[in-house]
Amino acid sequence: MSTALADGLTIAKRNVIKIKRTPDLLGSVVTFPIVFVLMLVYVFGAMIEIPGMSYAEYMIPGIFVQTVVMSSQITGYTLVLDLQKGIFDRFRTLPMAPSAVLTGQTLGDVLMNAASILVMSLMGLLVGWRINGSPLEAITAFAVLLFFAYAFSWVTATVALALRTPEVFNNIATIVTFPIMFLSNIFIDSSRLAGPLQAIAEWNPVSAVTQALRELFGNTSSALPVPDVWPLQNPLLATLGWSVVLLLVFVPLATRLYKRSVS
Amino acid sequence: MANAIEATGLVKTYGKHTALDGMDLVVPEGTVLGLLGPNGAGKTTTVRILTTLIRPDSGQARVAGYDVVREAPKLRKVIGASGQYAAVDDHLTGAENLEMVGRLYHLGARRSRQRARELLDRFDLAEAGDRPVKGYSGGMRRRLDLAATLVAQPPVLFLDEPTTGLDPRARIALWDVIAELVRGGTTLLLTTQYLEEADRLADSIAVVDHGKVIARGTADQLKDQVGGDRIELSVTSGSDFEQALRLLAPLSAGEPSLDREALRMTMPVTQGAASLTTALGKLAADGIAVRDAGLRRPTLDDVFLTLTGEVTT
Numbered sequence: 320m321s322t323a324l325a326d327g328l329t330i331a332k333r334n335v336i337k338i339k340r341t342p343d344l345l346g347s348v349v350t351f352p353i354v355f356v357l358m359l360v361y362v363f364g365a366m367i368e369i370p371g372m373s374y375a376e377y378m379i380p381g382i383f384v385q386t387v388v389m390s391s392q393i394t395g396y397t398l399v400l401d402l403q404k405g406i407f408d409r410f411r412t413l414p415m416a417p418s419a420v421l422t423g424q425t426l427g428d429v430l431m432n433a434a435s436i437l438v439m440s441l442m443g444l445l446v447g448w449r450i451n452g453s454p455l456e457a458i459t460a461f462a463v464l465l466f467f468a469y470a471f472s473w474v475t476a477t478v479a480l481a482l483r484t485p486e487v488f489n490n491i492a493t494i495v496t497f498p499i500m501f502l503s504n505i506f507i508d509s510s511r512l513a514g515p516l517q518a519i520a521e522w523n524p525v526s527a528v529t530q531a532l533r534e535l536f537g538n539t540s541s542a543l544p545v546p547d548v549w550p551l552q553n554p555l556l557a558t559l560g561w562s563v564v565l566l567l568v569f570v571p572l573a574t575r576l577y578k579r580s581v582s
Numbered sequence: 583m584a585n586a587i588e589a590t591g592l593v594k595t596y597g598k599h600t601a602l603d604g605m606d607l608v609v610p611e612g613t614v615l616g617l618l619g620p621n622g623a624g625k626t627t628t629v630r631i632l633t634t635l636i637r638p639d640s641g642q643a644r645v646a647g648y649d650v651v652r653e654a655p656k657l658r659k660v661i662g663a664s665g666q667y668a669a670v671d672d673h674l675t676g677a678e679n680l681e682m683v684g685r686l687y688h689l690g691a692r693r694s695r696q697r698a699r700e701l702l703d704r705f706d707l708a709e710a711g712d713r714p715v716k717g718y719s720g721g722m723r724r725r726l727d728l729a730a731t732l733v734a735q736p737p738v739l740f741l742d743e744p745t746t747g748l749d750p751r752a753r754i755a756l757w758d759v760i761a762e763l764v765r766g767g768t769t770l771l772l773t774t775q776y777l778e779e780a781d782r783l784a785d786s787i788a789v790v791d792h793g794k795v796i797a798r799g800t801a802d803q804l805k806d807q808v809g810g811d812r813i814e815l816s817v818t819s820g821s822d823f824e825q826a827l828r829l830l831a832p833l834s835a836g837e838p839s840l841d842r843e844a845l846r847m848t849m850p851v852t853q854g855a856a857s858l859t860t861a862l863g864k865l866a867a868d869g870i871a872v873r874d875a876g877l878r879r880p881t882l883d884d885v886f887l888t889l890t891g892e893v894t895t
């Protein structure tokens with residue numbers, strides 16, 4: 320078991336070097352959320368009324384969630400590219416723990432996420448987002464976000480291993496992530512959505528994470544009531560619950576798919 | 583002497599296509615087996631099965647006493663494998679690649695670093711060692727890939743076309759490295775398109791075609807198997823060529839191999855120098871101008887072409 324961890328760290332180190340040497344990777348992760356923030360704050364922000372606070376303050380916690388979802392899409396894409404290269408053949412003939420490739424990949428993703436959240440926080444501060452809660456709550460918020468992002472990395476890794484073609488992966492990932500992001504409370508007050516869409520948005524894991532971050536950062540307003548559904552009333556618990564469920568389902572699934580690639 | 587590699591009846595199919603059709607191999611410890619065969623013969627597939635990358639549909643194989651399917655994790659500790667295409671990480675430097683491999687063989691940080699430097703020196707990569715592999719030439723990648731297989735000094739090595747893409751100097755340097763390893767007791771299975779390489783490095787050779795071994799033995803045994811000496815001669819015109827062929831056919835002990843463009847023919851004969859004299863006499867009597875003629879021992883090329891039926895016409 321300890322060699323599995325050591326091997327995972329060896330592979331993680333490789334992924335960190337890869338991230339460091341490919342600065343455009345971080346660039347492509349944050350470009351999209353940055354454009355979004357600018358558009359929403361300066362173009363649509365004037366039209367969207369959020370009672371009791373600025374739109375920037377309302378939106379930035381959700382943008383963090385969007386960033387980690389986008390980020391895992393991009394690292395998933397690099398995993399698909401890696402799978403086609405010879406280096407994975409070498410890994411498979413070495414006496415390493417087979418799980419190490421995926422733990423290394425997902426641990427590397429954590430670093431990538433931390434870096435992109437740092438960039439997005441600075442961006443947020445520039446456009447008027449503020450942390451109104453205590454430092455401890457803020458630290459908890461970032462930790463919870465990274466934990467959710469880690470769990471989500473395993474989802475993307477599973478999809479990457481199942482699809483194995485860069486173009487197909489990109490198409491599917493885009494088709495899936497867009498509804499996940501827009502059918503949520505990231506950009507809008509979900510209670511204003513029509514019936515069934517509202518239910519989807521309220522139970523969307525991304526909404527729970529966003530709500531948890533808003534509460535921990537103190538980006539809430541008494542003028543904006545929280546919908547009366549369990550995950551949004553208990554967002555921290557719901558976020559941790561979702562993350563654990565994703566890990567329980569997708570860690571074994573991704574590992575099985577990786578092993579199956581030895582056919 | 584125990585066998586380091588044993589394979590019996592390996593079969594691997596891809597859809598309707600049979601890549602391996604009952605492959606049998608034995609490599610005694612401390613010896614070198616050369617796998618020789620035309621494109622698509624099944625060499626790479628064999629190596630991939632023996633290095634646990636793919637599973638055979640049927641048949642068994644053991645490497646260093648471990649079953650390639652059931653005991654794959656143990657087997658991986660004692661082999662070094664280099665595939666037909668270099669398996670190195672573009673983003674890492676040469677040194678980082680080798681260190682990573684060392685760590686994954688569980689050599690520890692210090693030993694891994696030390697091995698990386700030793701191997702970079704040995705493969706003439708010391709200068710490039712701290713540059714990302716992305717900027718390496720094809721031959722440099724190949725050398726780094728070979729270095730990676732030697733990191734843990736494994737007792738059994740698999741090299742799939744190790745010198746393809748290397749310049750002559752690097753090729754000879756690699757031959758020296760291999761010869762040194764073999765003197766130290768390493769067992770090696772090598773595939774190659776260069777018959778000279780097999781001739782020089784391999785203790786025994788297995789000629790593979792259509793997924794199975796069609797001949798095996800030492801280079802000399804194989805050469806004897808395809809007949810004795812050969813007459814090689816070329817003429818100056820196309821009509822002379824056909825005429826010469828008709829005149830000499832009775833002398834030929836087997837199918838002659840012909841190169842109509844170069845107007846050159848090679849035919850196995852039984853009487854050595856006497857056959858050559860007879861042949862030249864016949865041609866002179868018929869007034870055919872001979873540009874070049876000689877007698878030679880068969881080469882592995884002849885073995886290869888004769889056995890795999892790819893006689894040039």
Ligand SMILES: Nc1ncnc2c1ncn2[C@@H]1O[C@H](COP(=O)(O)OP(=O)(O)OP(=O)(O)O)[C@@H](O)[C@H]1O
Pocket residue numbers: 596599600601602619620621622623624625626627628666
């Ligand atoms: N993954 C695969 N899918 C389909 N067919 C395959 C696959 N791998 C190998 N084959 C087929 O199996 C046969 C043997 O291939 P293999 O790569 O072992 O040949 P080889 O002797 O190494 O040839 P070369 O000298 O060109 O490297 C070929 O006909 C090849 O097309």
Ligand SMILES: [Mg+2]
Pocket residue numbers: 625626627666742
């Ligand atoms: Mg091959």
